[in-house]
Amino acid sequence: MHPYWIKTSGHLGVGVTARSEADALHLFELAFGSAQKIVSIEIIKDMNDLDHHVLPNLGSTNWLRRGIWFSQGQEHIAN
Template identity: 80%
Template structure:
């Protein structure tokens, strides 16, 4: 499992923990319907790679070690 940051056109992005890039994009599609606005995806190697002024303070109770979407909040139930 790896945490990924999915860059989305017109949006801050989406944080996903998945088995692979393809798995991360599948979770993204389950939550948001389409991956057509995705402009990039990268493995997060360190929490410092995330936006410290918006993403980190808004993680809530997210568990980025478990498969699923952990940012934005409200998508934690997407894991199948």
């Protein structure tokens, strides 16, 4: 499992933990459909490198478990 950051046009981005990049993109599509345009996807090597708006808004989300952990409200997707 790896945490990924998916940058989209017009949005801060989406945090996903997945088995692979393809799995991360699949979870993203389940949550948001194909309407959101993906700009880039990258593995997060250090959570402290995330935008200063992300870390305080993680809440009780477990970013080590498969699923979407940012933005909040999509945690159920991987279940």
